[in-house]
Amino acid sequence: MGQGSKRSxxxxxxxxxxxxxxxxxxxxxxxxIHMEVGQPSTSAPRQALRxxxxxxxxxxxxxxxxxxxxDLRKKISQFYIARYNLEIDxxxxxxxxxxxxxxxxxxxxxxxxxxxxxxxxxxxxxxRNMLSSMNIEIEKLSIGPEYDFRLNVEVLEKMSNRIDGxxxxxxGNPTGSMTKAEQLKLIVSWCQENQVKLIxxxxxxxxxxxxxxxxxxxxxxxxxxINSFSKYFSMTGWRLGxxxxxxxMIRTIERLAQNLFISPPTISQLAAxxxxxxxxxxxxxxARYKKNRELMIARLxxxxxxxxxxxxxxxxxxxxxxxxxxxxxxxxxxxxxEIGVAIxxxxxxxxxxxxxxxxFCFSGLTEEINEAMNxxxxxxx
Numbered sequence: 001m002g003q004g005s006k007r008s009x010x011x012x013x014x015x016x017x018x019x020x021x022x023x024x025x026x027x028x029x030x031x032x033i034h035m036e037v038g039q040p041s042t043s044a045p046r047q048a049l050r051x052x053x054x055x056x057x058x059x060x061x062x063x064x065x066x067x068x069x070x071d072l073r074k075k076i077s078q079f080y081i082a083r084y085n086l087e088i089d090x091x092x093x094x095x096x097x098x099x100x101x102x103x104x105x106x107x108x109x110x111x112x113x114x115x116x117x118x119x120x121x122x123x124x125x126x127x128r129n130m131l132s133s134m135n136i137e138i139e140k141l142s143i144g145p146e147y148d149f150r151l152n153v154e155v156l157e158k159m160s161n162r163i164d165g166x167x168x169x170x171x172g173n174p175t176g177s178m179t180k181a182e183q184l185k186l187i188v189s190w191c192q193e194n195q196v197k198l199i200x201x202x203x204x205x206x207x208x209x210x211x212x213x214x215x216x217x218x219x220x221x222x223x224x225x226i227n228s229f230s231k232y233f234s235m236t237g238w239r240l241g242x243x244x245x246x247x248x249m250i251r252t253i254e255r256l257a258q259n260l261f262i263s264p265p266t267i268s269q270l271a272a273x274x275x276x277x278x279x280x281x282x283x284x285x286x287a288r289y290k291k292n293r294e295l296m297i298a299r300l301x302x303x304x305x306x307x308x309x310x311x312x313x314x315x316x317x318x319x320x321x322x323x324x325x326x327x328x329x330x331x332x333x334x335x336x337x338e339i340g341v342a343i344x345x346x347x348x349x350x351x352x353x354x355x356x357x358x359x360f361c362f363s364g365l366t367e368e369i370n371e372a373m374n375x376x377x378x379x380x381x
Contacts, residue, residue, distance in 0.1 A: 007132070007133045007134070007135065008133065010129035010132055010133055011125065011128075011129060011351075013125060013126075013348060014329060014344070014345055014347065014348045015036050015037060015038075015344040015345075015348055018036045018332060018333070018336065018342055018343075018344060018345075019034075019036050019037055019342065021333070021336060022034060022036060022336055022342040025336070025337070025340070030340055031340050032336075032340045032341075032342055033340060033341050033342065033364070033368050033369075033371060033372040033375070034342050034361075034364065035341060035342060035343050035360045035361045035362065035364065035369075035372060036332075036342040036343055036344050036361065037344075037361060038173060038174075038231075038314075038315070038316065038344075038359075038361050038363075039230065039231075039236040039361075039363065040231065040234040040236065040285065040315075040363050041363050041364045041365065042234045042285050043234065044233070044234055044235045044238065044271065044275060045233070045234065045274065045275045045278030045281050045282060046278065046281065047274035047275065047277050047278045047281075048233075048235065048271040048272065048273075048274040048275040048278065049271070049274075050274060051270055051271050051273060051274035052267055052270065052271040052274075055267060055270045055271075056267060059266075059270070061266045061267055062266065063262055063263040063266065064095075064263045064264070064266055064269060065263065066254055066257040066258040066261070066262065066263055067094050067095065067250075067254055067257065068093075068094060068095025068096075068242070068263070068264055068269060069095065069266075069269040069270070069273075070090075071273060072095055072269050072270075072272055072273055073090045073091075073093045073094075073095060073242075074090045075273055075276050076090070076093050076095075076242055076276070077089070077090040077093055078276075079276055080215075080217075082279075083205075083206070084214075084215050084217075084218060086215065086217065086218050088217060088244060089247070091247070091250060092244055092245055092246070092247060092250065093242055093243070093244055094242060094243045094244075094245060094250070094253055094254070094257065095240065095241075095242050095264045095269060096240075096241045096242060096243055096257070096261075096264055097239050097240070097241070097261050097264045097265065098228060098230065098239040098240060098241045099201070099203045099226050099227065099228035099230065099241035100126060100241075101239075101241060101260075101261060101264070102226045102227075102228075102241045102242065102243045103126065103127070103130060103199075103201075103226055104130060104260065105243065105253050105256050105257060105260070106199050106224045106226065106243065106253075107130060107131060107134055107136065108134070108256055109249060109252050109253050109256060110164075110165060110197045110199070110224070111131075111134070111136050111164060111165055111197075112136075113134065113135035113136065114135065114136070114137065115136050115137065115164040115165065116136070116137040116138070116139050116161060116162070116163045116164055116165075117131055117136055117137070117138060117139065117163060117164060117165040117166070117167060118138075118139040118140075118141050118156070118159065118163045118165070118166045118167070118196075119131075119138060119139070119140065119141065119166075119167045120140075120141045120142075120143045120151050120155075120167075120168065120169075120172070121140050121141065121142050121143070121349070121350045121351070121352065121353070122143075122149070122172075122174055122175060122318065122346065122349035122350035122353075122354060122357070123167075123169065123172070123173070123349060123350075124169065124173045124174075124201070124349070125348050125349060127167050139159060139161055139163050140352075141155050141156070141159070142155075142352070142353070143155060144353060145307070145309075145320075148177065148309070148310055149172070149175040149177040149309040149310065149318070150170075150177050150178065150179050150180065150183065150310075151168050151170075151179050151183070151187065152179070152183045152186070152187070153183060153186040153187050153190050156187065156190050157190070162194075163194075163196055164196065164197060165196060165197040165198070165199065166187075166191060166196050166197070166198050166199070167199045167201065168187065168198070168199070168200055168201065169200075169201035169202075169203075169204075170184070170200075170202070170213060170313075171204040171205075171207065171208065171213065171312055171313030171314040172204075172314070173204070173314060173316065173349075174316050174318045174344070174346070174348075174349045174357075174359040175309035175310075175314075175316065175318040176204075176309065176310070176311045176312055176313055176314040176315070176316040176317070176318065177309045177310045177311075177312050177313075178208065178211070178213060178310075178312035178313050181211075181214050184214055184216070184219065185219055188216060188219040188220045188223070191220070191223075192220065192222070197222075197223075197224075198216060198220065198222075198223040198224070199223070199224050199225075199226065200215070200216035200217075200223055200224070200225050200226070201226045202215055202216070202225055202226065202227050203226065203227055203228040203230065203231050203241070204231050204232070204313050204314040205227065205232065205313075206231075206232030206233075206282070206286065207231060207232055207286055207289060207313050207314055207315060208312065208313040209290055209293060209311070209312060209313060210312060211312070213313060215244075217244050221246060221247075222246050223246075224243060224244070224245050224246070224249070225243065225244040226241065226243055227241060227242050227243075227244075228240070228241035228242075229241060229242075229268075229272050229275060231314070232282060232286070233272070233275045233278075233282060234275075234282065234285065235268070235271070235272065235275060238265065238268040238271060238272075239264075239265060239268060240264055240265065240268040240269065240272055288365075288366060289315045289362070289363060291366055292315070292362040292363070292364070292366055292369045293311050293315075293317075293362060295362075295366065295369055295370060295373070296311070296317050296360065296362050296369065296373075297311065297317075299370075299373040299377075300317065300319060300373075302373075302377060303376055303377045303380040303381050304323050304324065304380060304381075305319050305320070305321065305323075305376075305380075307319070307320035308320065315361055315362050315363040316359055316360065316361055316362070317359070317360040317362060318346070318349075318357055318358075318359050319357060319358055319359075319360060320356055320357055321356065321357065321358050322356040324380060326355060326356075327355055328345040328346045328347060328354060328355050328356065328357055328358050329345040329347055329355075331345070331358065332344065332345045332358055335376075335379070338379065339375040339376070339378075339379045340375065341372045341375055341376065343358050343359060343360050343361075344358060344359040344361070345357075345358055345359075346358055346359065360372075
């Protein structure tokens with residue numbers, strides 16, 4: 001049968017290869033500290049688990065509407081009032097099978113094959129690979145240390161090609177850096193003036209350390225926002241997210257969702273109702289992330305890793321390791337095998353400059369993060 005279609009020939013996600021090797025070493029008895037996969041180390045909130053246990057025994061758990069459970073959509077709308085002081089009609093909120101499902105719906109509903117969409121590098125590789133599989137052209141916007149790893153309107157104005165869409169993420173993966181409020185307003189205005197469709201990936205909202213994140217919905221009703229229950233709500237494996245979409249796009253996206261997914265997972269949607277009542281518990285987890293962030297900022301320079309992106313939010317440190325290696329993938333594999341610390345090579349996120357960088361995920365227990373720093377110190381010094 002050959003190797004499959006041309007559109008299926010996307011790049012691998014190297015972090016998953018690192019995770020597999022880490023798990024194999026761990027199964028053989030090696031002590032491994034996992035800092036490779038970008039997910040919380042905590043389980044779903046207690047109320048979410050109690051709700052899931054109850055409905056699992058009492059409910060049929062059939063399909064919901066393709067747009068999602070109506071009670072959940074209304075509760076997400078209420079969440080926007082509490083978090084952003086912003087009223088959003090619940091009809092504009094579409095529940096999805098993870099943020100990944102939301103991205104697929106956004107790309108399919110907004111762009112045709114041959115359209116050109118800009119994305120920043122470094123960035124989450126799923127953007128690049130999904131767009132490529134849909135035959136959508138990609139305009140790469142390099143936002144390295146010269147821009148503090150933050151997208152700004154100056155980068156957009158320097159583009160030579162006209163674009164149809166822009167994907168931005170703040171706080172970003174892999175950097176954790178956030179676009180400042182003034183710049184976000186300028187970016188939204190630039191998109192409006194140039195008729196560029198904006199997709200704002202906000203899955204790390206709620207995990208911020210100095211300033212609260214601003215949702216693009218507050219600035220532009222024509223943008224599409226992607227969010228998720230995976231990160232702040234600690235529900236990665238439940239595969240649940242949501243979109244906020246313009247009113248005139250609801251039916252278009254509903255038709256796509258009906259055919260692609262039928263509906264998001266029912267048990268996950270019902271459990272998410274409980275997670276939205278658990279903000280105090282979730283904020284305690286964010287407080288631990290903040291402590292881990294402070295530890296990383298203090299300790300990385302101790303052993304020569306003093307160049308990293310501003311850690312404004314999320315739970316990542318994107319670190320320049322060029323003082324020690326010119327190939328970050330080899331660096332990560334050697335680190336894993338020799339000292340049992342699993343991290344992600346930057347090549348996953350940036351095909352041009354990623355060989356200089358690695359990503360640490362510091363969502364684990366503070367004691368484990370400190371032990372990882374001790375192992376690194378002994379290895380690099």
